[in-house]
Amino acid sequence: MLDWTDRHCRYFHRLISDRILLYTEMITAPAILRGDREKHLGFSPQEHPVALQLGGSDVEDLAECAKIAEGMGYAEINLNVGCPSDRVQKGRFGACLMKEPELVANCVSGMQAVVDIPVTVKSRIGVDDEDSFESFENFINTVKSAGCQTFVVHARKAILKGLSPKQNRSVPPLKYEYAYDIKAKHPDLNIIINGGIDTVELACSQLSQVDGVMIGRAFWNAPWLIRDMHRAMGLSNQDNDRDDVLLAYMDYCVEMMRQGLSLHWLIRPILGLYHGFPGNKKWKSHLVTEAPRRKNDVTVIKEARDWVNLC
Template sequence: MNAAIDRRLAVAPMLDWTDRHCRYFHRLISDRVLLYTEMVTCPAILRGDRDKYLGFSPEENPVALQLGGSDPADLAACARIAEDLGYAEINLNVGCPSDRVQKGRFGACLMKEPELVAECFAAMQNAVTIPVTIKSRIGVDDDDAYESFVSFITTVQAAGCDTFIIHARKALLQGLSPKQNRTVPPLKYHYAHDLKAAHPELTVVVNGGIDTVAVAQSHWQQVDGVMVGRAFWNDPWLIREMHEALGFAPMQRDRDAVLTAYVAYCQAMLQQGLSLHWLIRPILGLFHGLPGNKKWKSHLVTEGPRRKDDVSVIAEAREWVKHVS
């Protein structure tokens, strides 16, 4: 048995990207990768269109719902709704630095309020039997000393939380856009590594800038798992490569079989009135780095929006890629 097999692999929550179609596609690539929804706020769930925000296909399972909020009672209510719908984990967003999120007093600014995060965690965990986890940064603004980071973690741990996903850079709450906040502050992986070494009882998953199997492997030696965002979006087959590197049971489907299964899913979604435009986005990177990739993408992005309900656009685009399995 491969010693790496108890290590975790996750696709990061990404607003507008990891929607249900993207997750369905990623699940076809790996039956072991952990999938997270985009962040969904409590008001959206409690007062919005619940099917729009929480609907998912059973085939995506297991899926974690990422919540955005800071009201313990609201978070508990949302966690309960999610558990009833079949979600496998609830994750609290303590990493988003956008102005909108700060105005709502949640996301990354919650790193300044560890007691409140602990209260939110406890309220959610008391409301459900599925695991509740936290995704945080390593700090915000000038408050990014390792000691403050550990103090944040141990305060939340004292409420019972044992799983932390660490985006290993701080967030600057003023002056940087969310996009810049994913590139400008330097990555400090040692915060996550040192946390695991000091608290082996915690499950620590590291996130940020991981884009090759070799880099993931170096983290698996030090922490419990890796979460990957942009690199999986740009090159979804990297999920399969990491799945294999972890020694998980081999997946039978090659790229074409994944595509065939996804086209069947698209047909069902188009029958429900969805536009092809939304369905092609997750597959644009499927042939990343391979001959014909550019033409594959350009066919999809030009024809997809024009022929909104014609799934044969995908088979036509496939013709541009030289044969690969």
Template sequence: MTELNRTVAVAPMLDWTDRHCRYFHRLISPQTLLYTEMITAPAILRGDRKKVLDFSAAENPVALQLGGSDPQALAECARIAEDLGYQEINLNVGCPSDRVQKGRFGACLMKEPELVADCIDAMQNATVLPVTVKSRIGVDDQEGYDQFRHFIDAVAAAGCNTFIVHARKAWLQGLSPKQNRTVPELKYDYVYRLKKERPELTIQINGGINDVAAVESHLQQTDGVMIGRAVWNAPWLLYDIDTFLQRADVNKNRDTVLSAYQAYCEEMLLGSVNLHWMIRPILGLFHGLPGNKKWKSYLVTESPRRPKDVSVITEARAFVHTIDTNPNRHKETTEGVL
């Protein structure tokens, strides 16, 4: 099955894919590529570097997503990231927020392919890590496929050979970042066509991929899939995808993952972080199962009251009426009995 070598990634999501979320996703799936939230070059070079970049080697493989457009500053960040053990550097050319536009980075860089090429060139000279780009298919009045391919070609000419494409354009005026993730229509055919016309490039697709069937279908046409909101809402999807890719650990289930995450929380709670921050990525763990609603509401109400008490998670778990939540394991057991 050719899909086995394809990349599956969890999308960078500001305020969501922090180190705790990544640690949790890694417990579910050993091979899925994980991304940091977008971190701007000035935040790394002039801010609290430890705070923004600190992560655990157990989260790897992790790609650091950078926001910026100053080639030398980005190159310096790439060097720092390599020293810290990140495994890929990704440049954000997709974020449409006003703040990001004022800083002349994110999606507005779709209009400046030469500048993006300079950034890639500088970063590649500074690190041995792969340097990749996450882009849109266009911005504002960039309607056609040709402009999109022109952008990709210009950046590829600087040596970038991996592109993750959020398959909708962004409206830089008038739509919020949230609307820019739903309003402009998805055009998967642009990404498929790009892969056909530029087979030498690694092309991964992003946007609206919500289940295993969609993953399977996109992997027929591209080199990888990146999933954002669907994983946040139902993180066990990562396990289902691993099952489809024939790489899931059959001894794993939601409970084994949860106990490992609880142990991690206990350790983290010794520092300054509080439980209510760390429960956010696990809220969707029992998505679709009986008791899910109570599990979530107990965690949300109880964790701020008892910010250092990890047993809140055990108490919440009691609301979910399922013993072994791994369908593969169940199947195995049944087959074993038969």
């Protein structure tokens, strides 16, 4: 998620779960090919496995990026076919590619030809008036025939004109049944469902219909939900608690600050760690007021922790 799932957020989430597949923010192919590559693609080995999400529709550029990413140790390349922003539409990528399944298929096969890691697609279920199940299935069929085996389905359509990206994450209704029906008709595909999944119960119930869930905002707001979901799914036997995770993350912060980063950039992913506990508000406000002023002082985190009562 743009501006959210940066390398620090991923490092923190990895401390909570050794099973979760983490995704980068969408990074455009031109940014990788012509920008600061280390800034865009650099990550800590502890984050593994990480999928790189690419934005673009130029087959050669995407293939070159996929090769670079594989060389850097990324576990998967995921093509963004879901972002509705104007900037992205102007570049002819993101959600507007739902209208060009052949082009998406070419992008996928172009990348698959040069890497051994999986190439996957994150899509919507439609755009604008092209929102029938038939047109969604046509998209899936076309991209599947290029060899794509895994689809992450954000189960609402995108409206390309008139809604902001934020509204496009809540206004068009969720239609999980599109993803369920694709899975039922294509049992060989790996279908990962996304959109509005914010409780353990809802996540677990999806698994009787599809192969996995992708969670966005709920993990940002309450990262410990990752552990709770994995426990409920029988995927975690980690016994480190929130405070153990926080201590490990503080060590990471010290190292990052030694490399010149300000504490201010490092506290964002941990703001929701004590979601629901007494003192949560004070924990957050201490972090957001003190970290920008004391850019190099990790004790800010410890002081903030003292406001929280876990009992």
